[in-house]
Amino acid sequence: MSGHGDAQPMKSARSGALKGVAEVPGDKSISHRSLSFGAMAVGETRITGLLEGQDVLDTASAMRAFGATVTRLGQGAWTVNGVGVGGFREPVDVIDCGNSGTGARLIMGTMATTPITATFTGDASLRKRPMGRVTDPLSLFGTRAYGRQGGRLPMTIVGAANPVPVRYALPVASAQVKSAVLLAGLNAPGETVVIEKEPTRDHSERMLIGFGAKLSVEKTGEGHVITLTGQPELRPQVVAVPRDPSSAAFPVCAALIVEGSDILVPGVSQNLTRNGLYLTLVEMGAEIEFLHPREEGGEPVADLRVRFSGNMKGIEVPPERAPSMIDEYPILSVVASFASGKTVMRGVKELRVKESDRIDAMARGLEACGVRIEEDEDTLVVHGMGPGGVSGGATCATHIDHRIAMSFLVLGLASKAGVGIDDGSPIQTSFPVFEGLMRGLGADIKRG
Numbered sequence: 001m002s003g004h005g006d007a008q009p010m011k012s013a014r015s016g017a018l019k020g021v022a023e024v025p026g027d028k029s030i031s032h033r034s035l036s037f038g039a040m041a042v043g044e045t046r047i048t049g050l051l052e053g054q055d056v057l058d059t060a061s062a063m064r065a066f067g068a069t070v071t072r073l074g075q076g077a078w079t080v081n082g083v084g085v086g087g088f089r090e091p092v093d094v095i096d097c098g099n100s101g102t103g104a105r106l107i108m109g110t111m112a113t114t115p116i117t118a119t120f121t122g123d124a125s126l127r128k129r130p131m132g133r134v135t136d137p138l139s140l141f142g143t144r145a146y147g148r149q150g151g152r153l154p155m156t157i158v159g160a161a162n163p164v165p166v167r168y169a170l171p172v173a174s175a176q177v178k179s180a181v182l183l184a185g186l187n188a189p190g191e192t193v194v195i196e197k198e199p200t201r202d203h204s205e206r207m208l209i210g211f212g213a214k215l216s217v218e219k220t221g222e223g224h225v226i227t228l229t230g231q232p233e234l235r236p237q238v239v240a241v242p243r244d245p246s247s248a249a250f251p252v253c254a255a256l257i258v259e260g261s262d263i264l265v266p267g268v269s270q271n272l273t274r275n276g277l278y279l280t281l282v283e284m285g286a287e288i289e290f291l292h293p294r295e296e297g298g299e300p301v302a303d304l305r306v307r308f309s310g311n312m313k314g315i316e317v318p319p320e321r322a323p324s325m326i327d328e329y330p331i332l333s334v335v336a337s338f339a340s341g342k343t344v345m346r347g348v349k350e351l352r353v354k355e356s357d358r359i360d361a362m363a364r365g366l367e368a369c370g371v372r373i374e375e376d377e378d379t380l381v382v383h384g385m386g387p388g389g390v391s392g393g394a395t396c397a398t399h400i401d402h403r404i405a406m407s408f409l410v411l412g413l414a415s416k417a418g419v420g421i422d423d424g425s426p427i428q429t430s431f432p433v434f435e436g437l438m439r440g441l442g443a444d445i446k447r448g
Contacts, residue, residue, distance in 0.1 A: 006425075007422060007423035007425060008423055008424045008425040008447060009395075009420065009421065009422055009423065009424070009447070009448060010405075010409060010420070010421050010424035010445065010446065010447050010448070011395075011409075011412065011418060011419065011420040011421070011445075011446055011448075012408075012409040012410070012411075012412030012413050012418055012419055012443065012444060012445045012446075013412060013413075013418035013444040013446075014392075014412075014413065014414065014415060014416065014417075014418060014444070015258055015413045015414075015442060015443050015444045016258075016260070016442055017258065017259065017260030017261045017262070017308070017442065018251070018254055018255050018258050018261035018262075018263055018413075018441040018442045018443060019261065019262060019263065019441060019442055020263060020264075020440060020441050020442070021263070021264045021265075021266065022248070022251040022263055022264070022265045022437055022440075022441060023243070023265075023266060023267075023437070024243045024244055024247040024248045024251065024265060024268070024431075024437070025051045025052070025053065025243065025244055025247055025431060025432070025433060026049040026050055026051040026076060026241035026242070026243060026244060027051065027203075027241055027242050027243065027244040027245070027246075027269055027299075028051050028053065028055060028056060028102070028244055028246065028247070028430055029102065029175070029201060029203050029244075029274075030203050030207070030239070030241050030242065030269075030299070031047075031050045031051040031056045031059075031241055032055070032056060032059050032100075032102055032103055032106055033106070033179070033203055033204060033207050034047045034050065034080075034207070034239040034241060035047070035050075035056070035059050035060050035063050035070065035078075035080055036059065036063065036106055036107065036110050036183070037207055037208070037211050037234065037237075038063075038068070038070075038080030038082050038236065038237070038239075039063040039066065039067075039068035039070070039080055039082045039083065039088075039110070040082055040083070040084065040085050040087075040110060040183075040186065040211075040234050041080075041082040041084070041211055041212075041234035041235060041236045041237070042082060042083075042084045042233055042234065042235070042236070043081070043082065043235070043236035044079050044080070044081050044082075044236050045079065045080045045081075045082065045236040045237050045238075045239065046077075046078075046079050046236075046237075046238045046239070047076075047077070047078045047079070047080070047238075047239045047241065048076055048077050048238075048239070048240050048241065049076045049240055049241035049242070049243075050076050050077070050078050050241055051076075051241065051244065051430070052075075052076065052432065053428060053429050053430045053431060053432050054098055054099065054428050054429045054432075055098060055099060055100035055102070055103055055429045055430055056100075056103075058096060058097050058098040058100060058103055059097075059100070059103045059106070059107065060078070061096075062091075062095050062097070062103070062107050063080065065091035065092070065093065065095060066083070066088040066089060066091060066110070066111065066118075067083045067087065067088055067089040068080055068081060068082050068083055069081040076241075080236075082234070082236065084233065084234070085186045085187050085231060085232065085233065085234060086113070086114050086186075086187040086231070087114075088110065088111050088114045088116060089116065090116040090117060090118065091116075091118050094119045094120070094121055094154070095107065095118055095119065095120045095121070096121055096122065097120060097121070097122045097126060097153075098122055098123055098126065098429065099122065099123050099125055099126055099400065099402070099426060099429045100122070100126065100429065101126060101129050101176065101354070102176055104120055104122060104126060104131070104153070105131070105134045105176040105177065105179070105180045106176065106179055106180060106183060107120070108120065108131070108134055108135070108138065108157055108180055109134070109138065109179060109180030109181065109182070109183030109184045110183045110184075111157065111159050112138045112141060112143040112157060112159055112160065112163075112180070112183075112184040113141050113142075113143065113159060113160050113163035113184045113185075113186070113187035113188050114159045114187055115159050115160070115161040116159050117156060117157070117158050117159065118156070118157050118159075119154060119155070119156045119157075120153055120154065120155050120156075120157065121153050121154040121155075122153050123400065124400060125356065125399070125400035125401065125426075126153060127148075127152060127153045127154070128152065129152065129153075129354075130150060130151050130152065131145070131147060131151045131152060131153060131155055132150070132151030133151075133171075133172070133174065133177050134176070134177055134180045135147070135151060135155070135157070137166065137168045137177065137180070137181050138157075138180065138181070138184055140164075140166040140168065141160045141163040141164060141165075141166055141184050141185075141188055142160030142161070142162060142163050142164060143157060143158065143159060143160045143163075143184070144157070144158040145157050145158075146158075160188075163184070163187060163188040163189075164188060164189075164190075165185060165188045165189060165190035165191055165192045165193075165230060166181070166185070166188070166192055166193070167192075167193040167195075168181050168192075168193070168194055168195070169194075169195040169196075169197075169222070169223075170194065170195065170196045170197070172350065173196065173197070173198040173200050173322070173323040173350070174200060174350070175200035175201040175202075175203075175204070175273075175323075178194050178196060178200060178204065178226070179203075179204040181194050182194060182204055182205075182208065182215075182226065182228050183204075185228045185230055186213065186228070186230060186231070186232065186234075187230065187231060188230040188231070189230050189231055190229075190230055191227050191228065191229055191230070192227075192228045192230060193225060193226065193227050193228075194225075194226045194228075195222050195223050195224070195225050195226070196223050196224045196226070197222075197223040198223070198320060198323050199224050199273055199323065199324075200273060200323045200324075201271065201273040201274055201323070201324070202217075202271070202273045203271070203273075203299075205217060205226060206298055206299070207237075207239075207298075208228070210237055210298055211234040211235055211236075211237055212232060212233065212234050212235040213228060213229070213232045213234060214228070214229035214232060215227065215228045215229070240296055242267060242268070242269040242296050242299045242301045243265075243266070243267045243268045243269060243301070244268075244269065244430075245268050245269045245270070245271075245274050245275065245277070245278070246274075246327045246328060246403075246430075247430065247431045247434075248265050248268045248304065249277055249328050249331050250331060250406050250407075250410055250431070250434065250438070251263060251265060251306075251437065251438065251441060252265060252278075252281075252288070252304060252306050253281075253331045253332075253334060253335050253410055254410045254413055254414075254438065254441075254443065255306040255307065255308065255441075256281065256286050256287075256288075256306060256307075256308065256309045256312070256335055256338075257308070257309075257334070257335060257338040257387070257410075257413070257414040258308060258413050258414050258443075259308050259310070259387065259388070259414075260308055261306070261307065261308040262305075262306070262307045262308070263305075263306050263441060264303060264304070264305055264306075265303070265304040265306065266303045266304075267296065267301050267302075267303065268301060268302060268303070268304055269299050269300070269301055270290070270293065270299075270300040270301055270302050271299055271300060272300075272324070273323070273324050274324055274325075275324060275325075276321040276322070276323075276324030276325030276328070277325040277328035277331075277332060278290075278304075279321070280315070280317055280321065280325065280332060281312075281332075281335065283315050284312040284313055284314070284315055284335070284336075284339055284343075285309060285311050285312040285313055285339075286306075286309045286312060286335075287306065287307040287308070287309045288304055288305070288306050289304070289305040289306075290302040290303075290304060291303040291304070291305055310387040311340075312335065312338070312339040312340070312384075313339055313340055313341050314336060314339045314340065314341035314342045314343035314344075314382070314383075314384050315343060315344075316343075316344045316346070317332075317343070317344065317345045317346065318346075318347075319346040319347025319348075320347070321347075322346075322347040322348055322350065326348075326350055326351065326354075327354075327403060329345055329348055329351055329358065329359075329362075329380065330351075330358050330361075330362050330403050330404055330407040331403070331406070331407045331410060332345070333345070333362045333366060333380060333382050333407070334366075334407050334408075334410055334411045336382035336384055337366060337369075337371045337382055337384060337385060337389075337390050337411065338384065338385065338386065338387055338388070338389065338390060338414060339384035339386070340384050340386050341383075341384055342381060342382070342383050342384065343381070343382045343384060344379065344381050345379065345380045345381070345382075346378060346379050347378060347379075348378060348379065348380055349377055349378040351380075352377070354401070354403075356398075356399035356400065356401040356404060357399075358401065358403070358404060359375055359380050360375075361397065361398070361399050361401065361404045362380065362404065362407065363375050363380065364396075364397070365394065365396035365397065365404070365408055365411075366382065366411075368394035368396060369390055369391060369392045369393065369394045369396070369411060369415060369419060370385070370390055370391035370392070370393075371383065371385060371390060387414075388414065388416070390411065390414065390415045390416065391415065391416050391417060392411065392412055392415025392416055392417040392418050392419045393415070393416070393417035393418070393419070394419060394420070395419075395420035395421065395422060396408040396419060396420065396421050396422070397421075397422050398421050398422055398423050398424070398426060400423065400426050401426060402426040402427050402428075402429050402430045402431065403430075405421050405423065405424050405426055405427050406427055406431065406434060408421050409421060409424070409438075409445055412445075413443050413444065413445075418444075424447070435447075
């Protein structure tokens with residue numbers, strides 16, 4: 001389990017041009033949901049392209065603990081024989097969600113309106129993350145939660161025996177909270193309504209409809225109003241998981257900053273609630289072509305042709321874009337370091353409660369590598385140094401955070417003196433083939 005074993009120091013050095021095809025893994029958000037929704041359907045759901053990172057494997061283990069039959073058939077190919085909405089059994093042991101906040105919060109939602117009790121824990125990073133943002137709305141259904149001070153894991157959830165439907169306006173833009181409430185609403189009678197002022201990733205809504213739930217989305221003066229009719233019988237599905245745009249961000253951004261690079265990243269999700277990074281990069285002057293746009297598994301996808309872009313300029317990233325790229329700000333801050341001028345990222349306070357305080361982690365590491373940074377609670381400003389202008393030479397702390405680890409390794413590929421990280425083991429949680437894929441493109445990345 002990432003974060004439970006020994007640290008794995010890694011380093012990256014200034015590299016020659018990156019070339020080739022980068023076949024990134026399946027989307028993590030859709031992988032989590034395909035397992036969870038399959039476990040709540042009646043019959044066999046078949047999944048291809050599942051991300052087999054530790055985060056998703058922990059969700060698979062949790063669904064088994066709740067009574068579903070989850071079987072791996074081969075690379076990325078899985079089946080889930082579900083137990084139906086409200087059919088979860090009480091697990092006999094603690095549910096270990098490892099490093100995954102998404103996994104923990106979604107799983108809590110799946111069992112919150114079933115009269116069973118489950119205890120959740122995770123690694124050192126996850127045990128620091130607040131769960132009250134999920135358990136508070138779940139309590140409206142009649143669910144009870146008992147955790148550590150501050151609403152942190154380990155935590156015991158007692159599912160509602162007689163759940164009631166709820167109407168809940170999200171206080172912060174969070175697809176995890178939205179999804180947890182919708183999942184809990186599946187086993188409540190009547191209509192559960194979630195209102196979000198700013199749209200967040202909509203995989204749960206798309207997939208719930210695909211599995212046979214009655215769900216509608218209406219844009220009103222309040223925002224996006226999502227209405228779910230409870231107690232459906234979900235139908236098993238064949239789910240083709242598209243490639244993860246958050247994982248694709250690392251080879252894409254590496255190619256943009258390493259001189260002479262020219263790579264192809266096929267089949268990347270272009271869901272409008274997930275493409276904020278790519279819009280931002282294009283606005284900065286990145287050379288990215290979106291080839292052969294199509295639909296796969298109910299999601300829009302495209303092949304990305306990416307070339308070194310030595311003329312990128314710093315920009316102001318609009319704060320309303322944050323929900324569509326919240327996981328990508330660390331790697332964007334790396335690209336911004338090699339642009340000309342100032343890149344201002346506002347509305348990013350959510351980064352402070354991710355796997356780590358990502359604003360602080362990136363700011364301290366970039367400063368150690370010679371980049372000038374400004375920050376406040378909700379803002380990160382990077383003063384770009386132009387192509388090849390980052391000195392590097394530091395060993396950066398990853399704080400058990402996979403995206404921080406990969407971001408600094410990408411930074412080292414274009415820095416004068418390379419970059420080290422104290423622990424690369426968390427990368428296994430979301431992008432287990434990262435090292436091999438990047439080396440295959442020509443990246444100089446080593447362990448030790």
